[in-house]
Every structure is written in structure tokens, then in C-alpha cells.
Amino acid sequence: MKNQFKISQILLTLGVVILASLILLFGVPIYKVWQQEMTGKAELSRAEQNRQIRIQEAKAKKEAAVFEAEAEVERAKGVAQANKIIGESLNENENYLRYLWIQSLNDGNAETIYVPTEANLPILEADRFSQPKKKGSEK
Template identity: 40%
Template sequence: MNYTRQPQLNPISLFIILFFSLLLVLLLLFGWPHYKVWKQGMDGQAALAEAEQSKMIQVQVAKAELESAKLRAEAIKLVGQAAKDYPEYRKQEFIGAFGEALRDGRIQQIIYVPTEANIPIVEAGKQSAAQ
């Protein structure tokens, strides 16, 4: 017969295994709640840092928009002053924009409306017949 000897744990090894198993269970029982509290604190700190960063970004965007608005207002003021000082400025701007629209092909049709003192004459044919 062939007998094989099965390894047996001696009492000291068994005691060491049980001791470390019990130690592990105790660590989990007492350490897990502390870990959860620590983890929530870290999550809170991360959320706070993200909120502060987001706030700083919004402040910088608002400052940039304010500066842009100031520059636009200054440009509008300059254009308005130029229009007051030089009445032909508006006509030149209109002619330039009209020419650009013609070059780009954005104007499909041109309709001429006769005016007198910048008021359209809508019944030009009837006025000449009445006189």
C-alpha cells in the first residue's frame, strides 16, 4: 500500500493564522468606518477645490467680457463721433458695405426708389397727373 502523508498544521502555525485572521477582521471592523470618514473628507476637499477653480474661471471670463464691452463701447463712441464730425462718413461706410455685398454676391436684385429730401416718392405718377 501506498500511504501519503498529509501535511498537518502544528498548533503554533494554527495559532498564528487565527491570530492574523482575527487581527484582520478587527482592523476591518474598526478601520473601515474611519476610512469612510477620511474618504468623504477627501471627496469634500476635491469638490471644494473644483468649485474654487470653477469660480476663478468664471471671474476671469467676467473680467474679459467686461474689458471687451468697454472696448466695444469706446469703438462705438469713436464711430459716433466720426459720424458727427464727418457727415460723409456714413455714406462712405454704406458705399463700402454695398460694394462688398455686391462682390460677395449677397445682393440678388437692386430696386431704385426715387426720393425727395430722403422721403420716398411712392405715387410719383399720380403727382404729375394731378398737376
């Protein structure tokens, strides 16, 4: 009886070892495949989230560009309206234009304008600028 008990214990132990070996032989590869599948799903999910983030950022940039363009159009309308008002006020006020012209002449920033003559050659005043001033004319 003791012998039989030892044999049954040995068989039971052997069965457990064989069962554990079978589980390891088939279970570990299946687990690795499952683990890789879960890793792939996680990476796919991250990639989709990153794509959605990039899409949202692009939409925000587009929306901002549209609003900036609309603001620029409104600024241009304001400038055009201001120019129209100034033009209309100057058109009806010839005395003010004369005053501005006289003021610009008095500023001393007058420019020399050369007008072409009959032969399309400008009249140059190089002599006037290049000659030294006479001692008697200095003040």
C-alpha cells in the first residue's frame, strides 16, 4: 500500500510537471502574441490621437488666418474711408492746400526739380552748387 501511495504521488507529480510544461510550451507564445497585439493597439491609439491633435492645430491655424484676414480687411476699409474723407475735405478747400504748399516752401526742404528743355536736356545748376561763395556775400 505504501508502494502504491508513492507511485500515485510520483504519477501525480509527473502529471503536474507535464501539465505545467504544456502550459509553458503553449501559453507563453500565446501570451507574447497577445502582449504584442495590445502594444500594437496602444501605438495605433496614440497615433490616432496625435493625428487628431495635428488636425485640430491645423484647423485652429486656419481659423486664426481667416480672422486675421478679416481684421486686415476691416482695417483697410477704415483707412479707405479716412482717405476718402480727407480727399473730400481737401477737394473743397483750396485755401488749405495753398497754405500747406507755402508751409512746405518755408520749411527749407525744397527740392530742385529739373524740367527738360526743347532738346530734352535738363537745365543743370551745377555751377551754382560747385562754386565757392564770395567773401563779400557771406554773412
